[in-house]
Amino acid sequence: xxxxxLLAALDGLAYAAQLFMVAVGLTLVFGxxxxxxxxxxxxxxxxxxxxxTLVGLAGAPELxxxxxxxxxxxxxxxxxxxxxxxxxxxxxxxxxxxxxLVTFAxxxxxxxVQKLVWGVQPLFEDAPVRLLGQVxxxxxxxxxxxxxxxxxxxxxxxxxxxxxxxxxxLGRTIVAVxxxxxxxxxxxxxxxxxxxxxxxxxxxxxxLGGALAAPTTSLVPGIGVQMIVLSFAVVATAGLxxxxxxxxxxxxxxxxxxxxxxxxxxxxxxxxxxxxVAVLLIRPxxxxxxAELRRV
Amino acid sequence: xxxxxxxxxxxxxASAVAAPWxxxxxxxxxxxxxxxxxxxxxxxxxxxxxxxxPGRNAADxxxxxxxxxxxxxxxxxxxxxxxxxxxxxxxxxxxRRLAQNENVDVMLASISSGSCLxxxxxxxxLKLPNIMWDCxxxxxxxxxxxxxxxxxxxxxxPEIVAPLLYxxxxxxxxxxxxxxxxxxxxxxxxxxxxxxAMEAIKPGIxxxxxxxxxxxxxxxxxxxxxxxxxxxxxxxxxxxxxxLDTFVRQAAERRLFERSLFVLPLAESSLERVGKTLPEGVxxxxxxxxxxxxxTAKDTERLKGFVTEYRKRYGLYPIYPTFHMAQALFALEAAxxxxxxxxxGAWPSREQLMDTLRGLEFDxxxxxxxxxxxxxxxxxxxxGLSKHVPEFPFPVLDQMVLFPPELVMNxxxxxxxxxxxxxxxxxxxxAPAPIPYKA
Numbered sequence: 001x002x003x004x005x006l007l008a009a010l011d012g013l014a015y016a017a018q019l020f021m022v023a024v025g026l027t028l029v030f031g032x033x034x035x036x037x038x039x040x041x042x043x044x045x046x047x048x049x050x051x052x053t054l055v056g057l058a059g060a061p062e063l064x065x066x067x068x069x070x071x072x073x074x075x076x077x078x079x080x081x082x083x084x085x086x087x088x089x090x091x092x093x094x095x096x097x098x099x100x101l102v103t104f105a106x107x108x109x110x111x112x113v114q115k116l117v118w119g120v121q122p123l124f125e126d127a128p129v130r131l132l133g134q135v136x137x138x139x140x141x142x143x144x145x146x147x148x149x150x151x152x153x154x155x156x157x158x159x160x161x162x163x164x165x166x167x168x169x170l171g172r173t174i175v176a177v178x179x180x181x182x183x184x185x186x187x188x189x190x191x192x193x194x195x196x197x198x199x200x201x202x203x204x205x206x207x208l209g210g211a212l213a214a215p216t217t218s219l220v221p222g223i224g225v226q227m228i229v230l231s232f233a234v235v236a237t238a239g240l241x242x243x244x245x246x247x248x249x250x251x252x253x254x255x256x257x258x259x260x261x262x263x264x265x266x267x268x269x270x271x272x273x274x275x276x277v278a279v280l281l282i283r284p285x286x287x288x289x290x291a292e293l294r295r296v
Numbered sequence: 297x298x299x300x301x302x303x304x305x306x307x308x309x310a311s312a313v314a315a316p317w318x319x320x321x322x323x324x325x326x327x328x329x330x331x332x333x334x335x336x337x338x339x340x341x342x343x344x345x346x347x348x349x350p351g352r353n354a355a356d357x358x359x360x361x362x363x364x365x366x367x368x369x370x371x372x373x374x375x376x377x378x379x380x381x382x383x384x385x386x387x388x389x390x391x392r393r394l395a396q397n398e399n400v401d402v403m404l405a406s407i408s409s410g411s412c413l414x415x416x417x418x419x420x421x422l423k424l425p426n427i428m429w430d431c432x433x434x435x436x437x438x439x440x441x442x443x444x445x446x447x448x449x450x451x452x453x454p455e456i457v458a459p460l461l462y463x464x465x466x467x468x469x470x471x472x473x474x475x476x477x478x479x480x481x482x483x484x485x486x487x488x489x490x491x492x493a494m495e496a497i498k499p500g501i502x503x504x505x506x507x508x509x510x511x512x513x514x515x516x517x518x519x520x521x522x523x524x525x526x527x528x529x530x531x532x533x534x535x536x537x538x539x540l541d542t543f544v545r546q547a548a549e550r551r552l553f554e555r556s557l558f559v560l561p562l563a564e565s566s567l568e569r570v571g572k573t574l575p576e577g578v579x580x581x582x583x584x585x586x587x588x589x590x591x592t593a594k595d596t597e598r599l600k601g602f603v604t605e606y607r608k609r610y611g612l613y614p615i616y617p618t619f620h621m622a623q624a625l626f627a628l629e630a631a632x633x634x635x636x637x638x639x640x641g642a643w644p645s646r647e648q649l650m651d652t653l654r655g656l657e658f659d660x661x662x663x664x665x666x667x668x669x670x671x672x673x674x675x676x677x678x679x680g681l682s683k684h685v686p687e688f689p690f691p692v693l694d695q696m697v698l699f700p701p702e703l704v705m706n707x708x709x710x711x712x713x714x715x716x717x718x719x720x721x722x723x724x725x726x727a728p729a730p731i732p733y734k735a
Contacts, residue, residue, distance in 0.1 A: 120341075121569065124542070221342055261507065265506060
């Protein structure tokens with residue numbers, strides 16, 4: 001029983017790491033821009049597809065990890081500013097419903113772009129996983145990529161993001177805009193720049209999640225949908241805009257899911273949403289969210 | 297001799313004049329049309345486009361070839377393709393539009409079983425000939441009787457019974473089985489058929505895990521850990537597309553294939569993509585007797601020509617949906633030809649076309665098949681073991697068994713899930729001899 005619980009915990013940790021990297025970008029963007037970006041799933045998918053292409057082009061397995069990082073950087077640096085300046089900057093003052101519709105439309109367009117560029121046949125490029133080999137725990141083989149690399153990168157992202165937001169000038173500026181956009185503008189903060197930087201970081205995180213997921217799974221049309229739905233569950237359960245909360249919630253959902261596979265497989269699909277409903281019934285603002293007064 | 301009264305003469309004249317307006321247009325013999333319009337529903341988006349797009353590609357290629365040889369009885373064929381991915385309501389609206397606005401003559405619907413179950417009643421309402429070209433649920437002709445629909449391929453019952461018979465033929469000592477199927481109708485239904493048949497044939501086999509990851513899952517790590525710990529003799533999975541590819545790769549990376557024998561009834565469609573990551577000795581199925589290196593048809597001009605042209609145009613080997621599409625189109629061509637001949641050379645009505653499709657025997661890419669009187673197609677099932685050869689960068693099939701339909705398909709008028717309970721080790725013994733792979 002002890003070994004089973006350990007195995008379930010290891011599986012849950014690997015899954016949570018992937019989930020966190022996508023959800024944290026989503027929650028960061030919402031926290032600062034106040035926009036729930038449905039196209040976040042497309043950035044995940046494009047990051048994954050680009051990573052697969054670059055790993056294929058890299059040829060040598062030793063370069064494949066570099067190719068993953070490059071794919072995330074390129075997607076974030078190109079798509080982030082393009083979407084923020086070209087689209088979102090025009091709808092900040094609009095109603096939330098319209099913002100949702102616009103990002104949903106973008107999501108649909110980018111889905112077709114993926115099919116045009118990468119086709120519909122599943123793509124798989126697992127050189128990074130093969131490069132790192134296997135780890136044996138209690139007679140069970142894991143890949144080092146999933147057991148060590150993914151949780152490691154997720155931990156680095158969490159620490160780096162927290163440090164950036166709390167210890168650097170730009171990070172503190174972002175936090176200031178999050179707390180009160182009008183007051184931040186009044187004291188001379190360039191809110192346009194903050195929005196641009198934040199969205200680009202968010203896009204880069206989504207792409208990083210996709211790039212790191214790419215070597216572990218087949219890339220198929222619709223892969224962005226799968227991830228965005230689960231990420232919404234993480235963000236809603238944690239509370240919108242909560243970075244550390246997203247990490248804890250991703251871990252909770254990852255563990256709950258793997259325990260379900262072990263002990264009640266029929267609950268595997270529904271467990272993240274059961275958890276979300278249970279939390280929101282008790283704490284409508286999420287596990288770590290704070291209720292806000294509505295400004296009439 | 298009865299004298300012709302004035303009343304009878306009037307009635308006869310009135311009937312003759314009124315008939316074309318009273319009777320449905322479809323019931324009458326027709327003028328030879330300028331073209332035959334086909335409506336084709338397939339997945340052009342979403343995960344199932346991995347089957348839908350090859351099916352569409354095959355239709356494009358085969359219709360082009362058909363028109364190049366003069367069409368059907370001199371009438372060119374054109375296809376209007378619709379996407380069934382947005383769901384059943386969208387599909388029904390599109391089918392109605394094709395029938396009423398675009399005047400399609402025949403519908404080829406669909407890939408999803410849910411789509412087929414929905415389109416069959418609509419075809420009845422519209423009196424529109426409908427060929428189900430790829431959907432697998434056995435329920436369609438078991439639970440309903442459809443005047444306007446036929447299916448030009450087999451169904452889930454033989455697709456699952458055949459690999460089970462193959463497994464028990466080569467590994468009769470199997471004691472434990474685990475399943476990893478997608479959590480939707482096909483995953484659940486195919487497992488129900490396997491489990492029921494397995495309990496009938498060899499009651500002692502224990503099911504150690506029933507895992508149903510969500511449809512569209514991208515990660516099977518937890519399932520693989522669980523299977524490594526349980527060490528079942530056999531892992532059965534009817535997953536397909538990207539999910540099957542992912543499962544195979546993740547299982548290979550974690551050496552699960554070394555611990556269990558895998559039975560993958562849909563893996564033929566993934567072989568080229570997963571390459572030699574799929575090890576030797578895995579039981580592979582093809583939803584019928586479809587394979588570009590079919591053991592008895594690989595040297596025929598028809599199959600060789602199709603494979604060469606398909607590969608030249610799309611850069612890939614054809615997989616089972618392309619064969620299913622070919623079967624639908626060859627059946628249609630054969631039915632029109634037979635109906636025209638039976639009609640003394642006149643163009644057949646829709647009713648005549650449907651009457652001809654039932655009971656029709658026709659040649660296709662890998663052999664000859666028949667459509668039963670209830671509308672269900674009968675085709676053999678090709679099952680083999682994966683084998684690595686130097687000629688291809690992906691596994692081929694070895695020790696292939698072609699299960700005849702009479703061994704693996706339930707007879708007309710019976711229900712598949714009930715019929716599989718009558719299977720026994722005697723059925724296993726009737727499996728034909730395996731055919732080794734030849735380069």
